[in-house]
Amino acid sequence: MAVQGRRKRTARRSRRVLVLHGPNLNLIGTREPAIYGRTTLARVDAQLRELGTELGVTVETFQSNSEGALVDRIQAARGTAAAIVINAGAYTHTSVAMRDALLAVELPVVEVHLSNTYKREAFRHRSLIADIAVGQVVGFGAESYLLGLRAAVGVLARGAS
Numbered sequence: 071m072a073v074q075g076r077r078k079r080t081a082r083r084s085r086r087v088l089v090l091h092g093p094n095l096n097l098i099g100t101r102e103p104a105i106y107g108r109t110t111l112a113r114v115d116a117q118l119r120e121l122g123t124e125l126g127v128t129v130e131t132f133q134s135n136s137e138g139a140l141v142d143r144i145q146a147a148r149g150t151a152a153a154i155v156i157n158a159g160a161y162t163h164t165s166v167a168m169r170d171a172l173l174a175v176e177l178p179v180v181e182v183h184l185s186n187t188y189k190r191e192a193f194r195h196r197s198l199i200a201d202i203a204v205g206q207v208v209g210f211g212a213e214s215y216l217l218g219l220r221a222a223v224g225v226l227a228r229g230a231s
């Protein structure tokens with residue numbers, strides 16, 4: 071019975087992908103549309119959930135402007151999610167705390183950005199997440215998230231991280 075319960079929990083976890091959005095991403099759709107596009111975050115989240123259903127995973131999304139809240143959400147993913155897709159926004163370039171939390175939970179991470187950060191200001195070229203992520207998807211607007219989700223599901227299917 072206990073083994074069965076554990077199996078069920080593992081199966082549930084293995085079908086759940088957490089998508090995290092960092093600061094100011096609640097404003098996409100109207101925020102600097104030439105850079106971040108015209109798709110709202112609500113629409114991105116709906117598209118992610120739809121694609122998740124197609125790919126056989128449950129997508130959970132979370133946005134915060136607060137570094138601590140994002141760290142808390144990452145910590146809570148241990149044992150409840152199988153992979154993390156993350157656009158940490160500006161914290162990508164600054165947050166040792168988020169990097170440490172991602173390392174602590176030992177889940178495969180896919181880093182995504184709407185814009186191609188490497189074509190922008192020099193301070194956006196450095197990511198504190200890149201070297202601990204399985205890979206990055208940047209520059210495709212809202213599509214970056216969908217490609218990132220596909221990549222995460224592929225990683226889970228291959229059992230790689």
Ligand code: DHK
Pocket residue numbers: 093094095157159160161162182183184185186187194
């Ligand atoms: C989003 C942000 O808010 C910026 O701070 C990053 C990223 C880039 C994006 O392109 O999605 O530098």
